[in-house]
Amino acid sequence: MNAPAGAAGGVPSARHRAPDYAIDVRGLSKSFGTNQVVRNLSMQVKRGQIYGFLGPNGSGKTTTIRMLCGLLTPDQGTGTCLGLDILTQGRAIRRHVGYMTQKFSLYADLSVRENLEFVARIYGVPHADEAAREAIVALGLEGRERQLAGDLSGGWKQRLALGACILPQPKLLLLDEPTAGVDPKARREFWAQIHDLAAGGVTVLVSTHYMDEAERCHEIAYIAYGELLAQGTVESVVTASALHMWRVTGPDPAALTRELMETPGIELVAPFGTSVHVGGRDRAALDIAIARFAGREELVWRPDRASLEDVFIDLINRSRDNFR
Numbered sequence: 001m002n003a004p005a006g007a008a009g010g011v012p013s014a015r016h017r018a019p020d021y022a023i024d025v026r027g028l029s030k031s032f033g034t035n036q037v038v039r040n041l042s043m044q045v046k047r048g049q050i051y052g053f054l055g056p057n058g059s060g061k062t063t064t065i066r067m068l069c070g071l072l073t074p075d076q077g078t079g080t081c082l083g084l085d086i087l088t089q090g091r092a093i094r095r096h097v098g099y100m101t102q103k104f105s106l107y108a109d110l111s112v113r114e115n116l117e118f119v120a121r122i123y124g125v126p127h128a129d130e131a132a133r134e135a136i137v138a139l140g141l142e143g144r145e146r147q148l149a150g151d152l153s154g155g156w157k158q159r160l161a162l163g164a165c166i167l168p169q170p171k172l173l174l175l176d177e178p179t180a181g182v183d184p185k186a187r188r189e190f191w192a193q194i195h196d197l198a199a200g201g202v203t204v205l206v207s208t209h210y211m212d213e214a215e216r217c218h219e220i221a222y223i224a225y226g227e228l229l230a231q232g233t234v235e236s237v238v239t240a241s242a243l244h245m246w247r248v249t250g251p252d253p254a255a256l257t258r259e260l261m262e263t264p265g266i267e268l269v270a271p272f273g274t275s276v277h278v279g280g281r282d283r284a285a286l287d288i289a290i291a292r293f294a295g296r297e298e299l300v301w302r303p304d305r306a307s308l309e310d311v312f313i314d315l316i317n318r319s320r321d322n323f324r
């Protein structure tokens with residue numbers, strides 16, 4: 001496998017040292033016809049990090065991922081992926097990138113082992129049989145190697161797809177909703193593998209709709225309407241939201257939810273079982289709103305911390321107002 005440009009020829013000088021970022025892109029924009037789906041997006045992902053990419057359906061995550069590995073050319077913007085230019089060195093980038101698309105793209109009528117051997121040969125992995133066997137062990141696929149890929153359950157299919165992605169030993173994994181529709185146990189096992197890979201130095205950019213998966217990432221980015229609205233650690237994104245939250249419990253959460261939604265000063269209302277999550281960014285307005293319920297002894301109010309989901313709902317609400 002080739003070394004990235006700039007790294008060849010011995011120890012790099014301080015001036016040409018490999019960048020600390022596996023992904024460093026600035027001002028990316030992309031339109032399809034008149035539909036601008038990515039707007040002035042900048043993103044930096046440190047090497048060896050697990051970086052979560054979140055956002056509603058159709059917000060531009062896949063389009064961004066495809067620009068990062070040179071499969072799509074941005075209309076505007078520049079940047080590097082693994083130190084290589086995304087505009088001119090797409091082919092070289094893809095040699096070092098494992099890209100797991102949303103669709104299962106292995107051969108349904110080949111066995112697990114045959115699929116892995118095939119991928120190993122296509123990528124010129126030395127000793128393809130052995131590499132496939134090692135991947136089977138590493139991914140816990142022993143006992144299933146003769147099973148047809150098409151007969152595997154969703155979780156095992158995803159694990160096989162990940163195995164195929166990592167066979168050529170990529171430096172960067174781009175995983176596009178790898179665990180969609182996979183049960184919690186299989187998702188947890190999948191994530192244990194992602195963490196093992198990152199600990200071994202692989203950078204991982206993973207798009208997901210699951211909040212618990214976002215919490216497992218070193219850093220996250222949230223995109224809506226093609227625009228990056230938040231970026232950083234989960235903690236810093238929650239803090240930056242400046243949301244003040246309360247949890248209120250009462251006998252009729254459904255009626256209470258409706259009432260809260262109509263109360264001025266309350267920006268966020270979300271029922272959770274027997275309680276309702278209530279919040280807003282204007283603390284004074286929120287306090288006045290909550291004071292209206294002071295005489296209601298059946299209600300118990302407790303201050304609460306904003307969840308990542310609260311933050312994302314607030315971001316999407318505000319960005320929808322901007323794009324109206």
Ligand SMILES: Nc1ncnc2c1ncn2[C@@H]1O[C@H](COP(=O)(O)OP(=O)(O)OP(=O)(O)O)[C@@H](O)[C@H]1O
Pocket residue numbers: 032037055056057058059060061062063064
């Ligand atoms: N090749 C294409 N031609 C035209 N429109 C496209 C093309 N690819 C994507 N789009 C549109 O661009 C927008 C962003 O799509 P994209 O797949 O990047 O979103 P996403 O955030 O990955 O969504 P999801 O979470 O549903 O996978 C959507 O409106 C989609 O229909």
